[in-house]
Amino acid sequence: MPFVEEYVDAVVVGAGHAGCEAALACARLGLVTVIFTVSVDSIALMPCNPNIGGSSKGHLVRELDALGGEMGKVIDRTFIQSKMLNVSKGPAVHSLRAQADKAEYSRAMRMVLENTKGLQIVQAEVTEILAEEGQVTGVRLYSGAVYHAKTVILCTGTYLKARCIYGDVSNFTGPNGLQAANHLTDSLKKLGIEMYRFKTGTPARIDGRTVDFEKMEEQKGDQKIIPFSFTTDPKTVQIDQVSCWLTYTNEKTHEIIRENLDRSPLYSGAIEGTGPRYCPSIEDKVVRFADKNRHQVFIEPEGRYTNEMYVGGMSSSLPEDVQHAMYHSVPGLEHAKIVRNAYAIEYDCINPQQLYPTLEFKKIRGLFSGGQFNGSSGYEEAACQGLVAGINASMEVLGKKQIIIDRSQGYIGVLIDDLVTKENHEPYRMMTSRAEYRLLLRQDNADQRLTPLGYEAGLISEERYQALLHKIEQIRQEKERLEKTMVGANSSVQAFLKNHNSTELRTAVSLAEILRRPEMTYAYLKEIDKDCPDLPEDVAEQAEIDIKYDGYIRRQLKQVEQFRKLEQKRIPEDLDYEKIPSLRLEAVQKLKLCKPISIGQASRISGVSPADLSVLLVYLEQRKRQERKP
Amino acid sequence: MQRSDTIAAVATAMAGSGIGVIRISGEEAFAIAEKVFRPAKKDKVLHEQETYTIHYGKIMDGEEILDEVIVLLMKGPHSYTAEDTVEIDCHGGVYVVKRILELVLRKGARAAEPGEFTKRAFLNGRIDLSQAEAVMDVIQAKNEYALKSSIRQLRGSVRDRIRRIREQVLYEIAFIESALDDPEHISLEGYPKRLKEKIKELTEQTEALLKNADEGRILREGIRTVIIGKPNAGKSSLLNVLAGEERAIVTDIAGTTRDTLEEQIKLRGLILHMIDTAGIRKTEDVVEQIGVERAKGSIPDADLVLYVVDSSTSLDENDREIMSLLKEQKVIVLLNKTDLPMVTTPEMVEKVFSRPSVCISAKEETGFDQFSQMVEEMFLKGAVSYDEEMHLTNIRHRISMEKAAESLEKVMESIRLGMPEDFYSIDLMDAYESLGTIIGESAGEDLIQEIFSKFCVGK
Structure with a gap:
């Protein structure tokens, strides 16, 4: 049967925050690029919280911007409130957070994509990854069309075999009722890629007209607004801001939740995916922090031109009736009308240990991935991985050196290193505590740290x-x-x-x-x-x-110096761990799976002990000596 | 072969053995040997000599003859390390061996790390694969017995104590970090005050370990014993009697010892690391002044001070100065020259300086039994604990412990200065890492070093 056949340089699967950055990077670096999305209307969608940045995530956005990414620029044009968090603490933990006008953000990002030379947007579902002899060759669409490509970047977010759940209601859709992608997982499994199933969730959206703000504390934006992007003129962002509102749950709320826990799909076993400990649902919080008699609830506008508001801090997958009772028990929300229910979403993602720190699959050359598909959570985490995957996919096609940001250079380095090195059994969220060299990795010096790297890659003018x-x-x-x-x-x-x-x-x-x-x-x-x-x-x-x-x-800096010594001890890609005498079996297995690029990376693999590293070091040093001999 | 610097170490035990060997290995080994060695045959040039040959001559520090020696030449790769190697065989006194090593180091060699010769042998392919595998088997053993054998010097109780300190440090780090990430549920209010108390407690524990470490050092290196006194009180004679050899230059001219001399002696099973110093007096002589300053400088580090008084003369202002310098020290007063008519008696000394005293005559070698007994009582009964369980005897461990203590002090400083809480974790992390390197739970960058340091120096 005849079918459409196209030849391009790069294919990006998915147009969320990771996909957008990946596609823009590829096209800007000169690759003929196609980005596929199940719905053009959902490009750069923010299906959960209406903000960009926040503690440590603000760092990520600034770093992304320093490297030549787009998220910072777009939020600077579409935010409706901005705040520098933690200003009472040291400069290392100051972090920028902006409330986005969600619809505006999506529209603005879509416009950037549409107006980028060499970038084509196509609405279609990718069902198959094509590869020959360990090298990716393109993708096949649901329609049967084939796009041949030199590189493919997977940014499928939460769409793979997605299922949305609350109570005993379950829909086989992606977020916001969008079409799920049900075929790609099988193709990936056939290529030998190990899949995980993760879960995340979002709270309800309510009608702002039905909220009693009198009972809440107003949360205003900063007097003086600092933009995200180093390229944004601060004068252009001093806008009239909207407010958010703070209220609290109470004993009554907690009682309602506790009484209905057996009806929660999380506790009844209906959800098999693993959820994020660091972004817990309200039922999780009530169970885990049983001694707390209240939890914060932030009511945040979803945009300037909508009455919908986000109920921050109360994500849930409890049944609809329990949700109503639970939200109504919160001061100010007694009469709130729910526009969209809270729900949990389950989706397929990969074990990211199958990736190099460049975000390329170890098994398949030319295949890269980024975002929630890699087991992370959050828009910012996704965007950063998308950008790095996009840059490295381009470098590979162009025959140039790929970039790896290490843990001492940026939160992006910490994020990617954690993903590809450590065992990760829940959606990974960036946190301040994950970065060892925080004082050096400040949001205020991201440009000094990373713009030279972006310039070298070709994304910085x-x-x-x-x-x-x-x-x-x-x-x-x-x-x-x-x-x-x-x-x-x-x-x-x-x-x-x-x-x-x-x-x-x-x-x-x-x-x-x-x-x-x-x-x-x-x-x-x-x-x-x-x-x-x-x-x-x-x-x-x-x-x-x-x-x-x-x-x-x-x-x-001294700590970094110590750290770098181990990072710089490279491990050859062809090292056969089984041939190393005296290496423990567990270590052999872990090292074989992770294929660390350096002793430093090897030292962070759980199950690899300092003694194993000694064995490895001695073996490598000996091998080096032998090679040097004529 | 990899380019590497030239290293040197004493290959024989640092004790009063009959012969001492200083080994130099590396590219500069011959050049450095040529700088210190004056061959008996004037026109002999070491690097022109055959490998495996022996040469007689003197070790010269400038125009000063340090010792008569023979040197052994081994050209790479036919040496233990597979590098050019020179061995200097000298007379075995600790002092001479040390001076020669210092001279070699001054001329461009670097002091070898423990096991560094073996490490080089291995890395240069001098040890073959089967031998290398044997090395790995050793490491494997370390794997199986976990920390036990890798930290043999360290007994269980010390390790447990360090681990407990480390766990507490980690708890504080974790608390700060989680409060930064989840300010809603974890409050830092009043935390600095609580942390201050905690750090105080931890510092007391590290200090206790360090103090014991010091005692561990005494066991291993000997009691650091400084001989102090006015010029010509007989300090050098005392050292000579104790050492049983003419080591220090003894004359009747006051102020002969212008520098400090060191010697290790055995006294009733105790090792005394003796340091002879220049006599303390007010002097215009610039060189002598330097000696006096050095003598004063050696006092604070001393475990024991032997204050030598010439009993045939009366106490004067110089003695009063010395007494004031020794206020904080453990002191034995030695009233020397009792072969002469006594002017200063033990009672007279005790009146102004309440420390135990012994009458001796270095010339006639009397009173030394009583002295030995006094030292023994002082160090075997109470003053120094001999409970080996609590000793950090390894220098590397002690340094790590000191580093940990310093980091904790920096945390205190941050609290005092009112720094934001997130700053605390920088130094807490350093303390945590330093403690980890002691008990082998941190993967430091010096892993290979650590493996090879299991071998003794020079082998």
């Missing part, structure tokens, strides 16, 4: 790169000036110090020395720093942080 170099030089000069400028113990300086509750000077010291005092800030310093140059805010901020936390930064 010459102009933007030069601007970064200029910024770095300005920071250096300002730090040097502060270190070198001495102030004496004269009366005006003493008065200044006294005024700011700081100890008076005994001898002359540098401005940097004064700045290092915990109670001092760069802004205060201007009172005695008459020659302070008029620097851009971000430059001054970097100089201040670098000087103020100098000692801690240096200690963290």
